Amino acid sequence: MVLINYTRRLLSLRTKRDVHKVPRNFDPSLHPFEIPREYTRALNATKLERVFAKPFIGSLEGHQDGVHCMLKHPKSLSTILSGACNGEVKVWNLPSKQCQRSISAHSGFVRGLCMQPDCQSFFSVGDDKTIKQWKMESPAYGELEEPVMTILGKTMFLGIDHHWKEPFYATCGDRVDIWDETRTEPMRSFTWGLDSITSLKFNHVETNVLASTANDRNIVLYDMRGATPLRKVILEMRSNAIAWNPMEAFIFTVANEDYNLYTFDMRNLSSPTNIHMDHVSAVLDVDYSPTGKEIVSGSYDKTIRIFPANKGRSREVYHTKRMQRVTCVRWTMDNKYILSGSDEMNIRIWKSAASEKLGVTTGREQMSKQYNEKLKATFAHHPQIRRVARHRHVPKSLYSASREIRIIRESKKRKEKNARAHSKPGTMEIVPERQKHVVGEHE
Secondary structure, eight states: OHHHHHHHHHHHTOOTTOOOOOOOOOOGGGOTTHHHHHHHHHHHHHHHHHHTOOOEEEEEEOOSSOEEEEEEOSSOTTEEEEEETTSEEEEEETTTTEEEEEEEOOSSOEEEEEEOTTOSEEEEEETTSEEEEEESSOOOTTOOOOOSEEEEOSSOOOEEEEOSSSSEEEEESSSEEEEETTOSSOSEEEOSSOSOEEEEEEOSSSTTEEEEEETTSEEEEEETTSSSOOEEEEESSOEEEEEEOSSOTTEEEEEETTSEEEEEETTBOSSOSEEEEOOSSOEEEEEEOTTSSEEEEEETTSOEEEEETTOSSOSEEEOOSSOOOEEEEEEOTTSSEEEEEETTSEEEEEESSTTOOOSOOOHHHHHHHHHHHHHHHHTTTSHHHHHHHHOOOOOHHHHHHHHHHHHHHHHHHHHHHHHHHTSOTTSSOOOOGGGTTEEEEEO
8 A cells, every 4th residue: 555655646746847768679570771871870970071071260460461371379279470581480379369479580481390399489490590599488568579599501491390399399491400509509419411401300219210301302311319320311393391190109190292192101111001182282291180180281282181190182272362371281189179370471270170169168068079070980871971071172274283293194194004914914013002202221
């Protein structure tokens, strides 16, 4: 009798808003339309992703000349530095999109920027053959904006990068010099009969290893503990920039003049591990995401492309009507944003995921996003979903150029195939596609 009364009391407390747990049977035979239903959801999720793909966030305006180089602050997500073609260096606050500090650093181009590991000061090099060290803190009221140290070199410096742990930095021009912060003469210099060396970068993991690109198509590896360069590889055309994978010590990517990016393993330079091809003009800069899984590149064709590190085709292309050739690109340390500097004096801020929602998301939104991502990955190879996911609106000139390049590549492949088919067996050597772009390798 007591149990019956208790049950009646519970029934009387029910409301219309109660959520009742309904048991579900996962037997596939009882749900014959589950796969078609999930395919429809995947298609809708893919279409909505393209509808909400609005990657451009804003721009940083204030430079009086084209932006030539940028530097990410290693410890502050809200701070970046940029150098322009008129010798001006600016310090920006990203959330407010305001310039916090402006320095007339050099006469001529600012060729490179780098920062100390403790972020107390940064270095700049320019066309005036000088290396200048600046404090990160703004000068006090009434003080002049003057460098902490100035070093006058014999030749022009084209690039600079700092060691990730020690008080050393490297510059490049007609040679690679290793400098101590406390000295005005280089500790060590590396040459290998090269033309002007245009860029260099220290390895993130093996911090004593650095790599450089030169005007004579060479990519050279150095160890600052040694007396001579380690190895070099020669490509068909010149490389403009280089970036190390922050998660894999042996992997680096170069941006080349032949419209492609080449990813190498420094243990085997005979052929690239991957060729990233989608640009239709020279690639001017490249940078890795903090996770090491994706690459962003800026090109002379006025576009920015995002490549998965293990794939040859880009997943995104960013462009605007006003944007000119992209001279520098950087991926922020939180993996959410991309910064690009171009010739029309603007620094633009983009989302790394074009359709990602900005701001705080609820738990329900996060679960829905994860579910949709899994659905899209499951049905990614279905023709309709693949067509919607790959479609991008690009300028007519870019579309025509990419179609022309595709026709030229197909023609070359067809010509090689016909020549091999009508030649005596063994007379034509089959060269893998990845080895065609490497001219030579030296140790």
